[in-house]
Amino acid sequence: MTTPIPPVSLDPENWEDFRASAHAMLEAALDRLEGAGQGRVWTPLPEDQKTAFQAPLPRTGHGNDAVQDQITALLPHGVGNTHPRFFGWVHGAGTPSNMIAEIAAAAMNANLGGRDHGAIYVERQVVDWCREMFGFPETASGLVVSGTSIATVIALKAARDRALGFATRTAGLNGARLVGYTSDQTHSCVARAFDILGLGSDALRKIPTDAEFRIDLAALRAAIARDQAAGLTPFALIGTAGAVNVGSIDDLDTMADIARDTGMWFHVDGAFGATAMLSTTRRPLLRGLERADSLAFDFHKWMQVNYDAGFVLIRSEEDHRSAFSERPDYLVATSRGLSAANPWPTEYGPELSRGFRALKIWAQIAEHGTEKLGRVVDQNCAQAAYLGDKARASTATELMAPVALNICCFRALRAGLTEAQLDSLNTEIVLRLQESGIAAPSTTKLYGKTAIRVNITNHRTRMEDIDILFEAVARLADEVARDLAV
Template sequence: MSKATLDPVNWSEFRSAAHKMLDAALDKMESAGEGRVWTPLPDGMKAALQSDLPITGISAEELCRKLEDLLPYGVGNTHPRFFGWVHGAGNPGGILAEITGAAMNANLGGRDHGAIYVEKQVLEWCRQMMGFPEDSSGLIVSGTSMATIIALKAARDQRLGFECRKKGVGRFVLVGYASAQAHSCLGRAFDLLGIGSDSLRKIPCDANFRMDLGALKKAIEKDRAQGKTPFVVIGTAGSVNVGAIDDLETLSDIAALENLWLHVDGAFGATAILSSEIRDRLAGIERADSLAFDFHKWLHVNYDAGCVLVRSGEVHLKTFSGRPEYLLEAGQGLAAGNPWPVDYGPELSRGFRALKIWTHFLEHGTDKLAQAIEENCLQASYLKKKIQDSSTLELLAPVTLNIVCFRHDSENGKNVDELNKEIVITLQEKGIAAPSTTILNGKLAIRVNITNHRTELRDLDLLVEEVEKIGSTLISNKSCKVG
């Protein structure tokens, strides 16, 4: 009986199949602006993906064919007319990093090896980029959801003196505050940390969808009067609905006055700090006690890649450190390099996410990344003007950064929401474009997020043309049916 091995029996055949797969992947990236935006997975392929557990393996060539077959059926965010949610467009250079990372197969939970130093370099770049002090700390994570959990645990543990790591929150009724436009991951973090999602106070917003700071002060005062323990206020740097940025400077002042931890959710907006034209709108972000943001959104690193920064490296370390005897630190050898990343977060098994971030910054530099961000904001302003010039479209929110919310308003009355919902579904199913929807002030909006370095003005021209055309057709068809 031959020895079991997972290495190729024939390396030459494997190498040939891998080269073909690489070409197919690069072809996919090179032609990202062509064809449909979103293509649903065919029923036959769905059925094939419900097969029994494989007992015997297949050849590398057959495996690569299966992988190549999947390439057309992503969510569509590499296409320049993918406008839904806040997905980055990816970049071809990411393929090189993923190949290298797969070959190294490094675990970045700890120990002293090259991959750890790459992550440390990336975190130092992030610290400089965001203006955090030299004794701050950070961690590369899957995204802002995980970054938020880490940051809010540090905030919780600092407020309760770190005893809660063993004893729980006890008699304390912790409460925190965020804009009503803040991301849903904040409530989930409160839930996972044992604080309870109801303990996150959703503060009303002003006409520009920024947190009402007067309402915030009243909420803090009310909670203190009721014996509750306010511990954190969360500012938003680029709300997911409209791209609004809270007044971070004043929030910093309030947090200092009220002895609250200031966390900033900068999932996509924080990286706009690279732009000299936008940076001033993010003033105060450098004063935060913690900051969460993503690389896979407006910086176009391939999924997934996020970051948490914590102003006090000492607090961050106290929040997570404590290893069992089989992971004891050492001054030299492979177990050196303390503290390890596992001392700053919940995961011991961690992939080499930092590699694709490192290569992305090296390949493009911050000037080009900033330029791509600025172009998206200019495109959003262009789209805003086209909507304002249209006789059938209505702008539903201020355009702060790169998100434009509007609707087709040719029809008055209760059916307008349904009309715009149908327009969006039609755009998606025809493969023309992929915006999303949201609700603003009780109205369903077509939400266009421009987070794509491949988007051009002609893509926005086509979007407006098709929204008007589809809307007109739907109204006409409805009128015929009524008649």
């Protein structure tokens, strides 16, 4: 006779106590966001808390109260992107109301791989809205993903499979010599996608850029001609809408012409810049994007959706689904019941298990509307231009690149310093800004010189935050220059 096993549940033993604990956590989270503009931008995690996250594997649980205390103590120690002076990388700031969508999504605990349930229809609404936002046809397909990196892999796999025939999925590359093209300012995720797809990152030709950091179209045409003469097969052209270093936008319309004339798939890396389509003033810069075969972008950047939330949009639903669809017996489609609502999202990407990211995306757009989100884009671009004007007007700073969108790259200058010392000066300024908690810009290299890179992708940033940053750079430049002179 089988010995009965006592039932085990992971639900709270006392729901009232749990409710009180959950409400306390919500209040702590709201307090954190309400005060997002106060205090330090970045506060490193204290050593004792680092040690607390190096504990042995718990064999018996610590209980809800202890866990909630540890989570609450973690709240002040994020990367800092909720603060209005987080300028280092292209991180959106998130919104308080997005937390509510996350709570609801967690309560539903939906798997968005497929099946007929409410969450599927929310994601389909997001796909429809993305088609409309970017001028893609109604027959285009899309998928919510973690970010532009995986979106790029999905798009370029569809491009690869179309170029070689979809039998590639089972037969492999069979020695095919495919090559693709992008600018030397494009995000590294494109080269990584070539690696992941078995093409090799050397198959991606990185074309030089012009004085405005846009792809050199003459150099692009010459590279394509050389590869064709060598018996290689150009299959993908990747345009950049918002280069990671300076925010520049390629001539997408002309690139679309080149892709059409050479039979290449035209992909646009629009990680943050693509959502400038929501801005009435910046939209003309993206002319040609609507002609792309695929687009990868992030909602968690300029659209301020809480991490993580990316998207891939593909013009040909047939090519998209042909590159990924796989329905084994246990996932057979039906016209009724839970296995209805076909085709399923898993047929458009590599994941079967997928979280309900679409709800927070839908909630952000539904609550604020694209016009308001577009005004955030305008606001950030104006702030970057303002900083660029300050850097250009001062004899103590040098503007290192044109301000195309929301990124301003400049450096501090001090008389008597060599180029190597100026690099050290600007690197140290950024480190001291971060460590002091005043602001969090980053550095990059332009023309071989170290620049202070200020990205503004934050609805909380105000002009006075730009003034605080610029004044701090001037003060720290004097301090660091004295140290270098010793």
